[in-house]
Amino acid sequence: MSVTMMAGTPPVREGMFHLQGFNVDLLTPTSELPDSKSNICLIQCTGQVKWLQTILRNKNTEHSDFVFYADRLIRLVVEEALNLLPTYNKSVITPKGVEYDGKAFERGNCGVSIVRSGEAMEKSLRECCRSIRIGKMLIRHEDENMAKQPKVIYVRLPNDIAKRNVLLMYPLMNTGGTIHQGIKELKRSGVPENAIILLTLFVTPEAVQNIHINFPEVRMLTTEIHPDAVLHFGERYFGTDI
Numbered sequence: 001m002s003v004t005m006m007a008g009t010p011p012v013r014e015g016m017f018h019l020q021g022f023n024v025d026l027l028t029p030t031s032e033l034p035d036s037k038s039n040i041c042l043i044q045c046t047g048q049v050k051w052l053q054t055i056l057r058n059k060n061t062e063h064s065d066f067v068f069y070a071d072r073l074i075r076l077v078v079e080e081a082l083n084l085l086p087t088y089n090k091s092v093i094t095p096k097g098v099e100y101d102g103k104a105f106e107r108g109n110c111g112v113s114i115v116r117s118g119e120a121m122e123k124s125l126r127e128c129c130r131s132i133r134i135g136k137m138l139i140r141h142e143d144e145n146m147a148k149q150p151k152v153i154y155v156r157l158p159n160d161i162a163k164r165n166v167l168l169m170y171p172l173m174n175t176g177g178t179i180h181q182g183i184k185e186l187k188r189s190g191v192p193e194n195a196i197i198l199l200t201l202f203v204t205p206e207a208v209q210n211i212h213i214n215f216p217e218v219r220m221l222t223t224e225i226h227p228d229a230v231l232h233f234g235e236r237y238f239g240t241d242i
Contacts, residue, residue: 039219075124114170117234121169162190172233173203176210193217202229
C-alpha cells in the first residue's frame, strides 16, 4: 500500500484495509489538495471524527441522535471539500480603509445528490454555500438482484453542468456501483472527470478500487475506508427503518 501522508497527520493503522495501485492522501482539516497524483483523500481522523463515526456505526443509536451526529460529520466533509474548489486572488477594502488581499471562489460550482441518502448532505452544502445549485439523480436496482448494475431512473441537472465543478454527494459506498453509474451520467452530460469531487462518509476498499480504476481523475473525499461500511444510512437518517 502506498500512502502519501501530510505533516501533522496520524499514521494509517496497519492491517485495517488492503489497497493497492493508488495513493491515499491524509488531509488536515485546513489543508488543500496536495500536489500529487492521488485523487483519494481522507480527512484527518481526529478524536471528534472517530467519535462521530462510532455513534453512526452503533446499531443502538436512536434516530434523532443519528441525524444530529450524521449532520456534524457531513459538515466536516463539506467544509473540507470546499478547500478543493478553485479560487482566485481578490482584494477588498476593510471598514478602516485598508486593502486586504484575500481569495474568492471561482464561479461555476454545483452539487449533485444521489437520491435518497445523498439528500442528507444537501443541508450542509447549502449552509456553507447559500446560493449553490444542486441537481439530483435517482439510481437503483430494478429488481432484487444486487449483482446487476443499478440503473439511472431520474436525472435533474443544471443546464450548464458541463462547465461546472461538481460535488457529487452520496454518504455510503459499499461496492461503488451506484456512484459508478452516477459518474457515467455526469460524463454523458459533458462533465470532465477532473471536475468531479465525490463527497462520502464511509467507503469500502472494493468501492475505492471500483471508482479509482474506472474513473482515475475523479477526486474522492471521505472520512474512512473500512471493509465494514455503515449500511442502511438513508433508512436510518430519514427514519424509514423503524
